[in-house]
Amino acid sequence: KRLVECGHDVVILLDSITRLARAYNTVSPPSGKILSGGVDANALHKPKRFFGAARNVENGGSLTILATALIETGSKMDEVIFEEFKGTGNMELQLDRKLSNKRVYPSIDVPASGTRMEELLMTKEELQRVWILRKYMNDMNSIEAMEFLLDRMKGTRNNEEFLVSMNG
Incomplete structure (x- = not known):
């Protein structure tokens, strides 16, 4: 926090928010209110x-927190923790084990990933092309979507050129 206040940009990599929440669940005094999955409300x-501390300070620096979350572990507790944090981030990047098993990298589930308020990050024209691209890939599974993106990106030098290459 102090570094940010002094004008520095700080990045925290947290692996994982799920494990951090589990640890607090283990050591926190019981509140008497238990959520599903055995998670104490407190x-x-x-x-x-901690996760909500990420911010951009006016006349200061910024604090960015990149955190992983465990999903599809079979644990109800992990599901509850994930759902509690899901809406608090600015973006969600889901990895796909099927892609990793096929040695397709990056193993990103493109249809399930995205950025909130992406309209603030690009021009209207770029945003329109991204929407067309997402709509086109909507009917693809994660493997088809990633292979399509990788194939199309190989022929371009940057994001702008890539988006211009999209028909629409």
Whole structure:
């Protein structure tokens, strides 16, 4: 926090927010209110506060927190923790084990990934092309979508050129 206040840009890599929340669930005094999956209601307060500390300070620096979350583990607790944090981030990048098993990298589930308020990050024309691209890939599974993107990106030098190459 102090570095950010002094004008520095700080990045925290957290692996994983799920494990942090589990640890707090183990050591927090019981509140008497248990959420589904055995998560104590108070156990998520500090991890949420930590994750919510990310910000851009006017006349200062910025604090960016990149955190992983465990999903599809078979644990109800992990599902509850993921759902609690899902809406708090600015973007979600889902990895796909099927892509990784096929040695397709990056193993990103493109249809399930995205950025909130992406309209602030690009021009209207770029945004329109991204929407067309997403609509086109909507009917593809994650393997087809990633292979399509990789194939199309190989022929371009940058994002602008890539988006211009999209028909629409």
